[in-house]
Amino acid sequence: MFDAGGLSLDAVAAFVDPSHREYRERVVAFCREEIGEGHDPDSDGAARVRARELVGLMGRAGLFRPVAEGDVRGCVVAREVLGWWSPLADAVFALQGLSSTPGLICGEDPGGWVARAMAGEAMGAFAMTEREAGSDVAAMATVAVQAGATSDARVPDAAAPGDAGRFRIDGGKTLISNAGVADFYVVFASTDPGAGTRGISCFVVPADADGLEFAGAQVMSAPHPLGEIRFDGCRVSAEAMLGEAGTGFKTGMAALDRLRPTVAAAACGMAGRALGEAVGHARERRQFGRALGSFQLIQEKIAASATELTAGRLLAYRAGWEKDRGAERITTEAAMAKAFCTEAAQRIVDRALQVLGGRGMLASNPVEHLYRSVRALRIYEGTTEIQHLIIGGGLVRDG
């Protein structure tokens, strides 16, 4: 059944190696065995339990290997397959990647969390967004003050006895995937509030750190663990900082460069599943004495979706290939892949549902589930508008 929506690796053969084909076999086998034909859980609580279970299963199956090795095309392969089978499993893979990549980029693993995450023994989260700082990351209000670094009376006591060199984090984060279920958070906080993005630093904070609190779940329309966290005098050691002070934004953006082609791939996986369901239905369903698929208006929908899916996959694999062959940054390629694929996937899933008619709206139908799941991809890791600003702004600036 898998591949029915045109997700063959032959269509992107120019961009993959034999190792990617072997790895994909492993991911497909994992999905057949551990996910099967069933739906993702419907409730937030059940999704949280299942997400934690999936981290362990994926780690033991060696699925996080391409994350650990910085093999972007491997991650693209994984998310395309996982997106097809289970948006929740895809999100689990994505978050292990997002929370481990900053440490991997810096070559640091404070607390050993990355190693544990790659083995499936710990679940990570990436905490950047705040209530007043979404697309405008530089507006973040969460601060990290090093003990002894300030005598400013307005700054909360940073220099409690015995705290030499430690940081005190205060603030809060919202819309954080895995909030409440993660074992560790990669947290972005300002260590120099006047310096904009150049004042942002990145910390690895264990979920049980004093002063870090899970402030509650934010329940999505499609199950995906999400929530808010709060920092109230949360103290972390100086070693918890990844890289140098003030380099957190750069590290975060470099991580997003690597992850955005994989969001594109997840969108292609979901779109491919929906297209396959639509084609199958168009062949079988008869109206007006003929198969639906014999009507040209239905063929037009299928043709538009198949073409957009093929174009999108080429963008996603090409972005990964550019990174894997040594490009330091793939900001434009990644933005193009993410914006195009997530927007196209929304259209493809919507067209598929239209072809299915009323059946497509039933909660038991996989396309109904995809219709809710695919929406978030146009928003998280930078909205489509922000991707367009990156592409257009780069062209205007650099030609």
Ligand SMILES: Cc1cc2nc3c(=O)[nH]c(=O)nc-3n(C[C@H](O)[C@H](O)[C@H](O)COP(=O)(O)OP(=O)(O)OC[C@H]3O[C@@H](n4cnc5c(N)ncnc54)[C@H](O)[C@@H]3O)c2cc1C
């Ligand atoms: C399912 C899900 C999971 C998420 N997981 C995480 C996570 O794990 N970690 C994390 O840190 N965050 C996460 N987020 C948050 C996500 O990254 C933000 O929602 C996103 O960056 C947009 O920020 P915002 O919601 O505050 O929207 P805003 O920034 O307020 O934007 C609102 C709208 O205005 C548009 N807009 C903003 N600025 C401009 C501009 N200059 N020009 C034109 N249009 C503009 C946006 O594109 C958007 O359409 C998640 C979000 C979702 C939905």
